[in-house]
Amino acid sequence: QVELVESGGGSAQPGGSLRLSCVASGTTYVVFWMAWFRQAPGQEREGLATINRDGIIQYDDSVKGRFTISQANDKKAVYLEMNGLKPEDAGMYYCAADSLVVRTSYLRANGYKWWGQGTPVTVSS
Numbered sequence: 052q053v054e055l056v057e058s059g060g061g062s063a064q065p066g067g068s069l070r071l072s073c074v075a076s077g078t079t080y081v082v083f084w085m086a087w088f089r090q091a092p093g094q095e096r097e098g099l100a101t102i103n104r105d106g107i108i109q110y111d112d113s114v115k116g117r118f119t120i121s122q123a124n125d126k127k128a129v130y131l132e133m134n135g136l137k138p139e140d141a142g143m144y145y146c147a148a149d150s151l152v153v154r155t156s157y158l159r160a161n162g163y164k165w166w167g168q169g170t171p172v173t174v175s176s
Contacts, residue, residue: 053077053165055146060170063136067174071131073146073167084152085129087120088160090169091142098158102129109157114140136174143169 059071075082086101100110100120108120119132129146147163156162 053079053082053148055148055165055167057144057146057167057170060144060172062173062175064176065137065174067136068132068134069136069172071133071144071146071170071172072128073130074128075148076127079127081150082126082148082165083150084157084163085122085146085148086152086158086163087118087129087131088145088147089140089142089172090145091139094142096145096160098160100131101152101157103152111158133172136172138174141172141174143171145169 054076055073057073063069084101084103087099088096089099090096098111099114102108102120102122104126117135122129146167148165149163152162
């Protein structure tokens, strides 16, 4: 079993920055992919960025150039540096992980087995 705990959410002004963290525990040796998803009220969970142990990264177009995903050296944590925040970036941010994710599911919620509880992000002036 893999447990994921997110932190770092909060409030920011438009144009501001936040850094989210996700720490994995349990049988972490089986984790190969870790990703960040966002869910706004009444909307589906959308994939933002994913990274694997080899450093392969994929971003959704909506955050490319503004958000940066990275991982800890021990591969047991993943981070999301968010710059240039927009009001539409607000929502609950979830960390997800899995051992194997097919290419077509890199940024799809059904591609990941383990999930954290989420950390909220608000963006307003």
